[in-house]
Amino acid sequence: MKMIVAIIRTEKLSDVLEVLYRANVRGLTVTQVQGHGGEIGNVETYRGVTVKMELHEKTRIEIGVSDAFAERTARAIMDSARTGEVGDGKVFVLPVDKVFRIRTGETDEEAVTPPGT
Ligand SMILES: Nc1ncnc2c1ncn2[C@@H]1O[C@H](COP(=O)(O)OP(=O)(O)OP(=O)(O)O)[C@@H](O)[C@H]1O
Ligand SMILES: [Mg+2]
Known part of the structure; x- marks a missing residue:
């Protein structure tokens, strides 16, 4: 698993969220x-x-994803957050040792896959 940490322009948040939703990315934290x-x-x-x-x-987005989703998630953020001007931000991809879905006890890839899929 990976944790995608993106620092983006706040005014780009709604565009980024829409593109992530279309890319079937579910589950994220915004700060x-x-x-x-x-x-x-x-x-x-x-x-x-x-x-x-x-x-x-700035706006920080954290998304826990399976390895298979990491690249497309990072690219979806980059494509939707870019203006081409300085200050567009960064995307960091961090290794994740373990994930638990608290409700079910599912772990790792199952825990970052939307329930019921
Ligand atoms: N190395 C870093 N570590 C942590 N956060 C960073 C780092 N670089 C940038 N950020 C965060 O991203 C925000 C936007 O950074 P910014 O896009 O200006 O980076 P940059 O490296 O100067 O690139 P650019 O030349 O495109 O401006 C920063 O305000 C900061 O919150
Ligand atoms: Mg800069």
């Missing part, structure tokens, strides 16, 4: 976060210490 990428933000100097101050509001 509002703050971050910065590679660009230089506001740099302020205080007593000789230079601090990068600027954080941007």
Whole structure:
């Protein structure tokens, strides 16, 4: 299993969710976060210490998927979240050791497959 962690533009969330739904991806968590990428933000100097101050509001999506779904899930996010401008975000693919569906006790691939499918 993999955990897809995507940091995207907040205004792209509804587009991304629609594309994920069409790609049969079910089960995800969305969080509002703050971050910065590679660009230089506001740099302020205080007593000789230079601090990068600027954080941007972004949206984080976490999706636990089977290995077979990882690539298509990442690509669906990239295709729907891209504007081509700096700040479009990142997709991280993390290994997952174990998944449990709490209600049924199912594990791993079964636990990330929608119930009743
Ligand atoms: N290496 C990283 N680790 C964790 N979060 C990151 C990382 N890089 C970017 N992010 C998150 O993604 C958001 C958007 O990053 P951003 O798209 O600006 O990355 P970038 O590397 O600067 O690429 P670009 O040149 O396209 O802007 C950041 O505000 C931060 O929340
Ligand atoms: Mg950037």
